[in-house]
Amino acid sequence: MTKRTLAIALVASVLVVIPAGTAGANGTTLADCEADLVEAGFNPGDFTTISFGTDGDDSPGSLGAGQAYCGFGGDDSVSFNRGTFLGGGGDDTVAFNQDSSVFNGGGGDDTLSFNQDSSVFNGGGGGDTVNFNQDSSVFNGGGGRDTVNRNLGGSCVDVEVGC
Numbered sequence: 564m565t566k567r568t569l570a571i572a573l574v575a576s577v578l579v580v581i582p583a584g585t586a587g588a589n590g591t592t593l594a595d596c597e598a599d600l601v602e603a604g605f606n607p608g609d610f611t612t613i614s615f616g617t618d619g620d621d622s623p624g625s626l627g628a629g630q631a632y633c634g635f636g637g638d639d640s641v642s643f644n645r646g647t648f649l650g651g652g653g654d655d656t657v658a659f660n661q662d663s664s665v666f667n668g669g670g671g672d673d674t675l676s677f678n679q680d681s682s683v684f685n686g687g688g689g690g691d692t693v694n695f696n697q698d699s700s701v702f703n704g705g706g707g708r709d710t711v712n713r714n715l716g717g718s719c720v721d722v723e724v725g726c
C-alpha cells in the first residue's frame with residue numbers, strides 16, 4: 564500500500580465510524596456553527612468571535628459580549644454568558660446569563676441559575692429550568708415541562724411550573 568493509498572484508506576475509515584444523526588443540527592465545524600446561528604436568527608458577521616465545541620461535553624468557560632459559541636451535542640456548560648451560547652443537544656448548563664445575552668438550550672434538559680439584565684433563555688425541547696428569572700429577562704421554555712423557580716420581574720413564555 565502506498566502512502567497515498569494508506570491516507571485515503573484512513574480517511575475512508577474515519578468517515579465510516581462517524582455515526583449519522585448525532586451531530587448538532589448541521590454538524591460540528593465553524594461553518595456548521597455559523598449555519599446554526601443563522602438558523603437561530605443571528606447574523607454571524609455581527610459577532611467579534613465565533614467558537615465551537617464538539618459533540619462531547621464542552622466547558623468553554625465564559626463568553627464575553629460579541630462572542631458566540633456553539634456547544635453542539637453533549638452536556639455543555641458556561642459559567643458567565645455575556646454573549647450568545649447555542650447549547651445544541653444534550654443537557655446544557657449556564658450559571659449566569661447576563662448583560663443582554665442569549666442562551667439557546669436546544670434539545671435536552673437545560674439549566675440556568677440566573678437569567679438577568681435583560682437576557683434571553685430559549686429552552687428549546689426538553690424540561691428546562693431557570694432558578695432566578697429577573698431584571699426584565701425572558702425565559703421561553705419551548706417544548707417539554709419547563710420550570711421557573713423564582714421569577715423576580717422577568718417574563719415567561721411556555722412555562723409549565725412556576726412564574
Ligand SMILES: [Ca+2]
Nearest residue numbers: 617634636637
Ligand atoms: Ca458539545
Ligand SMILES: [Ca+2]
Nearest residue numbers: 669671686688
Ligand atoms: Ca432544552
